[in-house]
Amino acid sequence: MSSFLQAYKINEVRQENAANKTLVLDGALDAEPGQFVMAWLPGMQDKPFSLAQANPLSLTIAAVGPLSRAIHQLQPGDRLWVRGPLGRGFRLTGAPGDHLLLIGGGYGVAPLRYLAQTALARGCRVSAIIGARRQADLLLAADFESLGAAVWLTTEDGSAGIRGLVTDAIGPLLAAEWGRPAAVYTCGPTGMLRAVAARCAAEAIPVQVSWEAHMRCGIGLCGSCEVGDGWLTCLDGPVFDFDPEQTPPPPGGGPV
Numbered sequence: 001m002s003s004f005l006q007a008y009k010i011n012e013v014r015q016e017n018a019a020n021k022t023l024v025l026d027g028a029l030d031a032e033p034g035q036f037v038m039a040w041l042p043g044m045q046d047k048p049f050s051l052a053q054a055n056p057l058s059l060t061i062a063a064v065g066p067l068s069r070a071i072h073q074l075q076p077g078d079r080l081w082v083r084g085p086l087g088r089g090f091r092l093t094g095a096p097g098d099h100l101l102l103i104g105g106g107y108g109v110a111p112l113r114y115l116a117q118t119a120l121a122r123g124c125r126v127s128a129i130i131g132a133r134r135q136a137d138l139l140l141a142a143d144f145e146s147l148g149a150a151v152w153l154t155t156e157d158g159s160a161g162i163r164g165l166v167t168d169a170i171g172p173l174l175a176a177e178w179g180r181p182a183a184v185y186t187c188g189p190t191g192m193l194r195a196v197a198a199r200c201a202a203e204a205i206p207v208q209v210s211w212e213a214h215m216r217c218g219i220g221l222c223g224s225c226e227v228g229d230g231w232l233t234c235l236d237g238p239v240f241d242f243d244p245e246q247t248p249p250p251p252g253g254g255p256v
């Protein structure tokens with residue numbers, strides 16, 4: 001883990017959809033899929049972003065507030081400062097030939113892109129369910145396809161793929177050619193994570209969940225990312241194994 005800021009130059013900026021851009025930086029980072037970095041610009045508060053790719057380091061960023069909007073203004077040749085990698089990423093449990101299912105919504109698709117790349121390089125078969133409100137909001141689907149993943153799309157308005165939520169694609173996917181996955185990996189909005197974890201528990205399929213919380217230090221010092229019982233998202237997560245026997249339900253806000 002590096003707590004030092006490192007300046008990268010931006011090599012490429014891709015507009016992925018109306019809200020998201022991918023910045024391809026001029027160097028690599030030795031990081032696991034699911035780990036994150038704190039990105040910083042002078043005069044601004046640094047914020048966490050997942051790796052969409054480690055080599056070259058690439059971040060897919062939704063413009064939602066001051067830092068992310070400022071990052072969206074950057075052009076090739078500009079600098080972005082990064083601290084990391086931080087946190088615990090996904091454990092890749094699949095053996096060559098195993099079928100792994102990745103389920104993402106919103107910018108939660110970004111770390112799954114890097115996970116898909118890593119799993120496919122290890123010889124796993126990868127399916128990805130990518131969900132959004134409407135077709136124009138789908139993110140990185142073409143990337144997953146070009147990597148070699150079997151992509152299932154869901155949209156709430158039915159404008160692409162299966163009409164409904166990502167969980168509505170799980171049943172058809174389980175019945176399809178590759179069948180039951182050895183493991184599920186998921187990242188996205190909290191409600192989606194809860195629904196995916198519940199469905200996987202019902203199917204007795206192990207699931208790793210990437211959680212989100214407001215972060216300030218990113219290294220376990222400030223406590224701002226605690227989600228219950230001293231569980232620090234930045235240090236103990238953001239990824240954890242969902243265990244229906246042991247993981248408590250979230251009355252106090254604990255993960256899932």
Ligand SMILES: Cc1cc2nc3c(=O)[nH]c(=O)nc-3n(C[C@H](O)[C@H](O)[C@H](O)COP(=O)(O)OP(=O)(O)OC[C@H]3O[C@@H](n4cnc5c(N)ncnc54)[C@H](O)[C@@H]3O)c2cc1C
Pocket residue numbers: 036047048049050051059060061062063064065066067068069107110111211212213214215238
């Ligand atoms: C581990 C981790 C990985 C992340 N990876 C990515 C990524 O790959 N791409 C990406 O675009 N974003 C990612 N995020 C979210 C990103 O860090 C926030 O959107 C960040 O706050 C943007 O900073 P800002 O200054 O632009 O906006 P802010 O002013 O910080 O936030 C804008 C709005 O979003 C809300 N918000 C901010 N963070 C969260 C959160 N964690 N949960 C719910 N609401 C929030 C704020 O309350 C505010 O209303 C990640 C967050 C975490 C914890």
Ligand code: FES
Pocket residue numbers: 214215216217218219220221222223224225226232233234235
């Ligand atoms: S962000 Fe400071 S303890 Fe996690």
